[in-house]
Amino acid sequence: KQEVTQIPAALSVPEGENLVLNCSFTDSAIYNLQWFRQDPGKGLTSLLLIQSSQREQTSGRLNASLDKSSGRSTLYIAASQPGDSATYLCAVLPDSWGKFQFGAGTQVVVTP
Amino acid sequence: DTAVSQTPKYLVTQMGNDKSIKCEQNLGHDTMYWYKQDSKKFLKIMFSYNNKELIINETVPNRFSPKSPDKAHLNLHINSLELGDSAVYFCASSQGPAGTEAFFGQGTRLTVV
Numbered sequence A: 001k002q003e004v005t006q007i008p009a010a011l012s013v014p015e016g017e018n019l020v021l022n023c024s025f026t027d028s029a030i031y032n033l034q035w036f037r038q039d040p041g042k043g044l045t046s047l048l049l050i051q052s053s054q055r056e057q058t059s060g061r062l063n064a065s066l067d068k069s070s071g072r073s074t075l076y077i078a079a080s081q082p083g084d085s086a087t088y089l090c091a092v093l094p095d096s097w098g099k100f101q102f103g104a105g106t107q108v109v110v111t112p
Numbered sequence B: 001d002t003a004v005s006q007t008p009k010y011l012v013t014q015m016g017n018d019k020s021i022k023c024e025q026n027l028g029h030d031t032m033y034w035y036k037q038d039s040k041k042f043l044k045i046m047f048s049y050n051n052k053e054l055i056i057n058e059t060v061p062n063r064f065s066p067k068s069p070d071k072a073h074l075n076l077h078i079n080s081l082e083l084g085d086s087a088v089y090f091c092a093s094s095q096g097p098a099g100t101e102a103f104f105g106q107g108t109r110l111t112v113v
Helices: none
Strands: A005-009 A010-014 A017-023 A032-038 A042-052 A056-058 A062-067 A070-075 A088-094 A106-111 B004-007 B010-013 B019-025 B031-037 B042-052 B055-056 B064-070 B073-078 B087-094 B106-110
Touching: A005 A088, A010 A017, A017 A032, A017 A088, A017 A106, A032 A070, A032 B064, A042 A056, A042 A062, A056 B064, A070 A088, A088 B087, B004 B087, B010 B019, B019 B087, B019 B106, B031 B073, B042 B064, B042 B073, B055 B064, B055 B087
Parallel strands: A010 A106, B010 B106
Antiparallel strands: A005 A017, A017 A070, A032 A042, A032 A088, A056 A062, A062 A070, A088 A106, B004 B019, B019 B073, B031 B042, B031 B087, B042 B055, B064 B073, B087 B106
């Protein structure tokens, strides 16, 4: 059974620092991996989708890497801003049937 | 214009009642999902429909019944609500089940008292 772990559970950084968020999964046979952010009381916003054949994806200040063999993905957020404060969720798709397995998330606070 | 919208956003109801949550997507996707986020913030899939057909049905009490009248809508009906049903329910959609980007609604916070 696929298990997804996100460490740390919470992170606080001063504005301007780079953020590094980790996601690990137990079964390397994945279809894709998606990073989301969740603001309090809000839904999930898709940040990046990495297909199993890809090593990384970039969007603006965000960069996500994928290493299937070691069961890891890392989300980098450059030059963090207070608006980046949110919970970041990693979700792994273990097959083609849309059954995402989510991690518990990393709660990020960026202080001005 | 909201891509995946759920109504209501908040729902407070008494034990034993029956309630429904509605979901609509305007992205032209053919696959829709219901996820449940419990008090520990874990998100778990409940159901998935592809072209109005049920393709994922996790171990969910049969008090929960999804209904997809068309590809753009997936409603969730819950009978005989229990305290343990209190959670945030998220609707999501994607283009096909096969690993394309999923988009989520804003969630429905259900509180059973």
